[in-house]
Amino acid sequence: MIDLFSAIELARFQFAFTVSAHIIFPAFSIGLASYLAVLEALWLWKKDDAYFQVFEYWKTIFAIVFGMGVVSGIVMSYQFGTNWSVFSDKTGPILGPLMGYEVLSAFFLEAGFLGVMLFGLNRVGPRLHFFATLMVAAGTLMSAFWILSVNSWMHTPVGYGVNEAGQFVPRDWWAIIFNPSFPYRLVHMVLAAYLTTAFVVGGVGAWHLLRDTRDRGARIMFSMAMWMALLVAPLQIVAGDLHGLNTLEHQPAKVAAMEGHYETREGAPLYLFGLPDDEAEKTRYGVKIPKLGSMILTHEWDGKIKGLKAFPEDERPPSALIFWTFRIMVAIGLAMVALGLWSAWSRWRGRLYDSPWLLRAAALMTPSGFAAVLAGWITTEVGRQPWTVYGLLRTSESASPLDAPAVGISLLVFIGVYFLVFGSGTFYILRLMLKPPQAGRTEIGWPTRTAGITPGPAVGRRESEGDRHEH
Amino acid sequence: MSIDLPLIWAGLIAFAVLAYVVLDGFDLGIGILFPFLDSKADRDLAMNSVAPVWDGNETWLVLGGGGLMAVFPLAYATLLPALYAPIIAMLLGLIFRGVSFEFRGKTERGRWLWDVGFAGGSMVAALAQGITLGALVQGIEVDNRAYAGGWWDWLTPFTLLTGLSVLVGYALLGATWLFMKTENGLARQARAAAWLTGGALLVLMGAVTLSSAFLFPHYVERWFSWPALLFTLFMPVLLLACIAVFVRGLVRGHDSHPFLATIGLFVLGFLGIAISFYPWMVPPHVTIEQAAAPDSSLAFLLVGALILIPLILAYTGYAYWVFRGKVDPDEGYH
Structure with missing residues (x-):
């Protein structure tokens, strides 16, 4: 099959496949992170355990979705270089810093507070835990902001010059970030994630x-x-x-x-x-x-x-x-x-x-x-x-100097691994979704005693006594 | 401009890579040791000890990759095609390793698959990273802003040696992390693993140093030229100090000392490599200066980096502090 396609077609298909598999997870986790923040706010505000149970229900699912989003996303951050090296060299001075800001302002924020959000309730108490949930939600939205700015610049490139090496170089960062199609794409995509x-x-x-x-x-x-x-x-x-x-x-x-x-x-x-x-x-x-x-x-x-x-x-x-x-x-x-x-x-x-x-x-x-x-x-x-x-750099002139077999084999391996890994993940998520929300604790949940949840004082006191082992 | 932005960025990227190597190194090390642990309870506990932090640790790799594209696009565009196979292998390994944290607790029947995925993924990723390092040390052919070598250039006895070294080094990081974070049976297994991998790592580091001295004499010149000479002279002293802390910690049961000493070893090795490379970004054809993006790109991202990296370090430190102390077997995640 590999001989039938050129390296560029295979590279395109590989990118289309890996990015399509990837987008499914952020489309869900952007919305779910915000939903979790709303649920936790309602729980703290109304002191109604039902919201906490719904929160726990979706938190378990969020953990899986987020994990799959992270690992499929790392592939994307390296695939620009492995398969599209000319594109990377030429657009790196402009798109690279935007992605750099995505890592610094979004990925670290999500990942840093994810552990506290998933495992830390009994250690930090409800208020700090809510803060962690908010930071995870903020991180997902910041990530959408930067990566959609990158994508939009590829559609409506402005604010650039070209240097003697043929690279696009920045002239006006404000114009680059807020390029003409960016506000529309950002709103459209974030709403899509919320609707999804x-x-x-x-x-x-x-x-x-x-x-x-x-x-x-x-x-x-x-x-x-x-x-x-x-x-x-x-x-x-x-x-x-x-x-x-x-x-x-x-x-x-x-x-x-x-x-x-x-x-x-x-x-x-x-x-x-x-x-x-x-x-x-x-x-x-x-x-x-x-x-x-x-x-x-x-x-x-x-x-x-x-x-x-x-x-x-x-x-x-x-x-x-x-x-x-x-x-x-x-x-x-x-x-x-x-x-x-x-x-x-x-x-x-x-x-x-x-x-x-x-x-x-x-x-x-x-x-x-x-x-x-x-x-x-x-x-x-x-x-x-x-x-x-758009209008400046052709797809056919963006790819790495790769041989078709190298791209073809890696493509086949990606397809096999993605179906196995993300297929399994989808199966586990579906199985979790089949459990009724009210049927006791979700399996990741905290033992009923702490989950019985008196927000604030009780949990706070336990922590201040330094008795981490009680739960 | 009087500020040498490319050099500052080379330092920042090096810091991100070192942070990645040390932090994800111990996560991956847990994965490497995973199949050798006695019981399922031990394996669960070992995994739980890194579950809250692995994700943040892996993010340094994204910063290394994304940052490289941002500030040294030419290095990014030549290195990744040159290292195509090991990079793809690393990514696939990291996929299996990463999802195993979540998947493993979601199934009884399929748990073996994610046990294998966690251990195998960690080993493949570690090996691929070591091979990548070796390939970089032995040099990358670059012509006309593109990779100009063959598809198997990355595979030599030397790169296999560096691959094995990183694998063993990560296992040592994982073992000393477990020694610090666990008690009783698991801590005893961790101590045994630390003796074994610690000894092996010293032998391997020696072998890598010697073989690079013979294979690439230009590095030796650099080690013995001023001011690198200063480091070369102090290196053995610092190395011995790390080994002493490591041995004492293991013998006397100072929980955190072996782990910190191992980090020290990694920092020394990393500094050695950094000194050998300077001023190259991609030896032996592309210098830091040549690979750098224009100053306007470097300055723009530097502003954010100087504000955000301290913040990141602060809240990452907070996350570690929240999960401080020994891992509690009863506070099971799965």
Whole structure:
């Protein structure tokens, strides 16, 4: 199989595979870290143990997700060098410091306080423990900030110069960090992470409510998640629309490919369905709504939309793939909005926890956020092709001087190891999710005596007596 | 500019690598010793002793890698392709090692798999890091800003020797860490392992020093030139001091002394390598100056590093302090 592909194709596939596997974990852990902080705050504030039990339930899962995110992330930080050394040399002076800030301000913060958050409650007491949880959540958000700045600069590079060695060098750091597509991408991705988590939490809650509608923990999960769906999913549609308009301004070829438009038109239609054919330069079997494409993209019925033919052939991204990934993402987003509205209606009627079809729909949508995140990332990253740094550095000129067999073998090993390791991790997570939230302690939990939890004084006193062994 | 930013950054990167080697060294060492421990209870306890801190320890490796790309992009872009196979092996080893902390307690039937993953992953990572070090010492072919050597250049008897040395060195760090953090049976096993690996490490360090003196005479010149000579002269004294503290600590049962003495050994070895390399970043073709990113990149990240690294050290120290003292077998995580 290895001979069939060039080293560059294999390197691209390897990056796509490892980054896709990686993004799943942060997409979940960014949202989950914030959710844990909210749960712990509610527990401390309302002094209601039910919140602590939900906290413990998701903390166990967070530990696994976070661990998998860390190990798959380390691969990413070295893969720039192993497989994309020319890219690293040329963009290192700009992207390197941004990633350096990610490590210094985010990774250490998360990792440093993770141990206290997972194991330290009885040693530091609830207040400091809450602080640790907050630091972990802050770390995940800082990490998103920096890495999305890096990614956005690859899409909309500004604030740079080029030196005699051919490297991009910084001219204006403020412009580089807050490059034109960054604010949109950051908001869109953080909301996506929150929604992904909300639908996992809501789906798990719904699944347990279907079995026992009285389960207090499941009720807390489901109710909180459905508030998120109601409020954040519509917000995400707005953010996505703004991000799309920003893309139209800076990467019109990507938008043309997403929409399956080959001809430049005024009053362009919106394709609901179609098979874009890049060879023949037309979209076959199109099911379309006249003029809606222009309306969405330019907010005018007769707005002019550039088609792919307006761009040189070697500067077009492949439409056939991202036409569909884009539609999958949008469809899931709309389904999320619909579920949010449905839950609001049920809540208003006082039937939130015993509407079987709502609960079934929510359970079914448990993994929907992951699918949307992956589809969205494929859309934006494949849509960036054929460039690594948009308009400036071609993907074909970014790779390491590697032989195909070296990349091919490492690719096969990565695929094998990832399926084994992350497949096992997913299996363990699913098994934890199948346990009802109220059925006693989760297995990582503290023995019931301390978990009986009188926040503050009791735990604090134990620690001050220096009797660490009591629990 | 009068401040030598590349040199400051070379120092900071060296500090990050040393921090990584010492900190993740003892975590990986636990993994290396893992299969040789007597009982499952011992293995659980050994793993629990590093569970709260391993993640932060591994982050220094990300700083080493990410930092290298930021401030010495040319070194990053030539080293990693040159060391393709060992780097990938290290990453895969670290994957297995890292997830085993969580996975091992989640399954009865599959625990053996994560026992093997934890030990095997730690050993592979340690070996790969040692080989990487050896390959760097023996030199990397660079031409026109790209790696210009062959795919198996990293594999020589010398790199295998350095690989083995790092493996044994990490095992020693792990053994002395366990000696410090545990009691009774496990501490006794740790002491035995520390004697064994400590002796072996001294022999291996000697062998590495001698063979690099014969293989790469240019390093010897550096050792005996001023001001490196100062270090070369004091080295044996400092080395003997570390060994004395180590031996006394093990014999008399001073919990933390052998661990600290082992860290001392690592610092001495690391300084020796740093002195040999200077002014190269990637011997023998790329100097610190040549590999460095423009000053504007170095200065921008340096501001953050000077503020954030002390903070990191402070809260990392706090995390260690929270989990201070002997590990309690009853405070089980899994």
